[in-house]
Amino acid sequence: MIWSDTRLANNGLSLHLQRLRCRVNFQGLRFTPRIEALGAKLVQILQQRGPFVALHLRYEMDMLAFSGCTHGCTEKEAEELRKMRYAYPWWKEKEIVSEERRVQGRCPLTPEEAVLVLKALGFQKDTQIYIAAGDIYGGERRLALLKESFPRIVKKEMLLDPKELQQFQNHSSQMAALDFIVSVASDNFIPTYYGNMAKVVEGHRRYLGFKKTILLNQKRLVEVLDLHKNKTLSWDQFAVSVKEAHEGRRMGEPTHRKVISDKPKEEDYFYANPHECIGEGPSTLTD
Numbered sequence: 001m002i003w004s005d006t007r008l009a010n011n012g013l014s015l016h017l018q019r020l021r022c023r024v025n026f027q028g029l030r031f032t033p034r035i036e037a038l039g040a041k042l043v044q045i046l047q048q049r050g051p052f053v054a055l056h057l058r059y060e061m062d063m064l065a066f067s068g069c070t071h072g073c074t075e076k077e078a079e080e081l082r083k084m085r086y087a088y089p090w091w092k093e094k095e096i097v098s099e100e101r102r103v104q105g106r107c108p109l110t111p112e113e114a115v116l117v118l119k120a121l122g123f124q125k126d127t128q129i130y131i132a133a134g135d136i137y138g139g140e141r142r143l144a145l146l147k148e149s150f151p152r153i154v155k156k157e158m159l160l161d162p163k164e165l166q167q168f169q170n171h172s173s174q175m176a177a178l179d180f181i182v183s184v185a186s187d188n189f190i191p192t193y194y195g196n197m198a199k200v201v202e203g204h205r206r207y208l209g210f211k212k213t214i215l216l217n218q219k220r221l222v223e224v225l226d227l228h229k230n231k232t233l234s235w236d237q238f239a240v241s242v243k244e245a246h247e248g249r250r251m252g253e254p255t256h257r258k259v260i261s262d263k264p265k266e267e268d269y270f271y272a273n274p275h276e277c278i279g280e281g282p283s284t285l286t287d
Contacts, residue, residue, distance in 0.1 A: 011259050011267075015276055022277035026207045031177050038164060039181030045159050046182065049152075052128040054186035055118075056179070056201070058108040058193035061137045068096025069107035077138065105219030108193035111142045113225055115149045117216065118190075120242035128152045130186065132179035134172060156182075189213045199272035207274055220245040 030036065046052045064070065065084035073081065078098070085091055101107055109117065118127075129150050136142055147153050156178055157165065168174040176197065183189050183201045191198030194215060205211040224241045227233035233241065257275040260267040 011261070018270075018274075018276040021270065022207065022274050025271055025274065026204055026277075031181070034167070035174060035177050036181070038160070038168075039178050041164075042156055042159060042178060042182050043185040046128065046130060046154070047185075050128055051187040052130050053118075053123065053188040053190060054130045054132045054179075054183040055114065056183060056189070056191035056193070056198055057111060057114060057131050057133040057136060058191065058195065058197075059111055059136050059138075059142065060134045063108060063193070063195075064137055066091055067107060068093070068098055068101055070098040071102050071107060072110040072112065072142075073138070081137075103219070103222055105217070105222060107218070107222075109216065109218070109221070111136060111146045113221070114192055115145050116225065116228070116238070117221060117242060119149065120239040121214065121246065122243075123150070125150060126152060128154070130182055131155045132183050134175065184208070184211075187212070190216070192216060194218070199269055203269075203272045203274055206278055210278075214246060217245040 031039070061081070061084065064073070065081040068081075068085065070078040070081055085096075086094055098107070118129075123129075127150055129152065131153060133155075143153075156175075165175075168178070180197065180201060183197075184204045189201055189205060189212070191201070191213075198215075202213045202215065205213050221242070224233060224238055224245070228235070228238040255273070255275075257268040257270070257273045258266075
């Protein structure tokens with residue numbers, strides 16, 4: 001989907017051409033039959049268990065190393081991530097101050113922070129949560145609080161026979177494709193980092209009728225999380241602040257795509273908000 005989007009061609013195109021891009025993005029492009037089939041099976045299993053949230057927990061080793069975000073890591077882990085960043089020459093940015101990046105809202109939430117945010121947003125202990133992610137950095141230790149707070153947490157590895165996943169095991173993009181299918185079908189989609197995967201899922205869900213996507217306000221969350229942690233903000237005050245920070249657009253409500261002609265890097269991506277196509281429906285996109 002990303003190939004069809006370039007900020008230079010985001011705006012000023014005819015409605016006919018924009019709709020063509022939607023036909024390609026959301027109707028024409030398909031995964032291979034085996035990925036589609038296994039993804040559909042995952043969705044069926046989850047839906048049989050009731051409504052579910054897809055939590056894109058982007059707390060994976062490569063993400064943390066690339067972004068330089070080490071909040072919540074031990075000194076040993078932070079050094080391991082730094083070494084990984086230096087080991088890849090195409091990752092151009094090397095010296096990164098983690099806390100500076102975090103207060104700028106450019107880091108994924110830690111699993112522990114995600115727990116607090118989910119609770120503040122009103123999700124109950126019996127909520128079924130699908131973890132759409134690869135291996136979480138720090139393993140079970142970092143997932144312990146999440147599992148304690150939301151016992152109905154599942155991952156694809158828990159729902160499928162190992163033999164079914166074996167063919168995809170060494171192909172991270174194919175494993176991510178399964179998570180994509182589940183995320184698009186979920187009752188709620190919550191990415192803890194607004195990267196390419198989050199943007200593509202958001203756009204697809206908008207196109208399918210504004211299925212609820214909660215886009216976290218990372219910068220504001222860091223502020224209130226720290227205030228709550230140092231006991232400056234009570235739980236009730238924290239919960240109110242989190243809810244207020246995620247009203248309107250951040251809950252996936254319909255909105256015009258933001259266009260900033262002189263700052264194209266700051267405007268909305270077409271594939272995240274295909275505004276021109278929404279409301280038309282697949283049946284009217286064949287002209």
